[in-house]
Amino acid sequence: MVYVKWIFVSLFWLFVLATLHYTLPQNDIVRIADTYEKRIDFGENSIFWAAPDVGNDTTTVNRDVFFIQTIQQNDRPLVYRNEDTGWGWPPYFKFDTSNLQAEATDFKSTKEAAQWVAVRHYGWRNEFLSIFPNAVGVKKVEGPDVRIIPWFNIVFLTVFFAIVWAIWVRWKRFRAARIDPLLDDASDAWDRVEAGTSERRSRLSRWFRSWRGPDSRN
Amino acid sequence: MFALLRLSVIGFIVLSIVYIFVSFYSRAKRRGKLEAAWDRGDRDGDWRVDEEDKAGGPFVDRDAYIADGMKKYDGSLRPKLILGVYVVPVFAIGLLIYLTNFA
Numbered sequence: 001m002v003y004v005k006w007i008f009v010s011l012f013w014l015f016v017l018a019t020l021h022y023t024l025p026q027n028d029i030v031r032i033a034d035t036y037e038k039r040i041d042f043g044e045n046s047i048f049w050a051a052p053d054v055g056n057d058t059t060t061v062n063r064d065v066f067f068i069q070t071i072q073q074n075d076r077p078l079v080y081r082n083e084d085t086g087w088g089w090p091p092y093f094k095f096d097t098s099n100l101q102a103e104a105t106d107f108k109s110t111k112e113a114a115q116w117v118a119v120r121h122y123g124w125r126n127e128f129l130s131i132f133p134n135a136v137g138v139k140k141v142e143g144p145d146v147r148i149i150p151w152f153n154i155v156f157l158t159v160f161f162a163i164v165w166a167i168w169v170r171w172k173r174f175r176a177a178r179i180d181p182l183l184d185d186a187s188d189a190w191d192r193v194e195a196g197t198s199e200r201r202s203r204l205s206r207w208f209r210s211w212r213g214p215d216s217r218n
Numbered sequence: 219m220f221a222l223l224r225l226s227v228i229g230f231i232v233l234s235i236v237y238i239f240v241s242f243y244s245r246a247k248r249r250g251k252l253e254a255a256w257d258r259g260d261r262d263g264d265w266r267v268d269e270e271d272k273a274g275g276p277f278v279d280r281d282a283y284i285a286d287g288m289k290k291y292d293g294s295l296r297p298k299l300i301l302g303v304y305v306v307p308v309f310a311i312g313l314l315i316y317l318t319n320f321a
């Protein structure tokens with residue numbers, strides 16, 4: 001039973017950490033090669049796509065999505081989608097998709113005269129699911145080795161785990177003060193019931209033994 | 219606009235749950251402090267002044283002392299500060315919208 005409990009606990013925390021990793025912003029230093037848009041028919045990966053531009057019809061089954069093609073420092077490609085998150089999840093409140101596409105296009109550069117930019121994004125690239133990280137912002141940087149300190153993530157994660165810890169400590173205190181005594185009472189009562197039955201059983205067996213005469217007692 | 223409405227409604231429900239929890243927690247905390255103060259014999263110089271006892275005098279009853287302390291708590295700034303549960307997220311969202319789209 002202990003193993004089952006720990007499997008559930010680890011699965012829960014794995015899910016929480018995966019959600020945080022997917023949702024929190026990260027910066028990549030890349031070179032923008034090109035930008036394009038493509039009609040997407042959302043399939044089983046639809047949960048990994050955001051929303052149509054705020055203000056547009058939200059009931060259509062497919063739409064054009066902006067993409068940003070980039071090359072990383074190690075010469076490997078990384079493609080971003082560029083979608084509004086609007087008022088929905090994740091709470092980036094991004095409404096400026098078309099502006100971002102214009103900025104990204106403006107940063108286009110060649111391999112020979114590379115213009116490095118930091119793309120702020122959330123999400124994962126997965127070739128098997130055809131999902132792309134969603135670009136949230138693009139900023140010019142000095143070179144490919146610039147280091148960006150993720151202040152937002154540091155503050156957010158500190159506050160998040162502080163709140164989790166605070167609730168956890170209070171829940172444990174509440175359990176120790178209110179629930180454990182009840183369970184103790186219940187198990188005490190059960191002990192009394194058991195003690196009572198064994199007492200009665202031994203009285204019964206003594207009576208049975210008395211049938212067999214005084215010498216059979218042992 | 220439907221998405222904004224949905225966010226507002228869900229946000230209001232979630233924040234109301236948080237508000238109720240924090241309010242109850244804060245009241246329970248204050249009550250515990252008052253009980254502990256009475257049991258220690260340390261009554262913060264509180265004196266009873268009410269209809270029956272206009273002249274004032276020390277509390278003689280634990281329940282009256284706690285009821286009076288809770289009435290003072292309800293009139294204090296702290297329960298109003300808990301309304302920040304609604305205000306802070308609205309400003310945070312406003313700041314986030316500005317930083318994401320216009321900064």
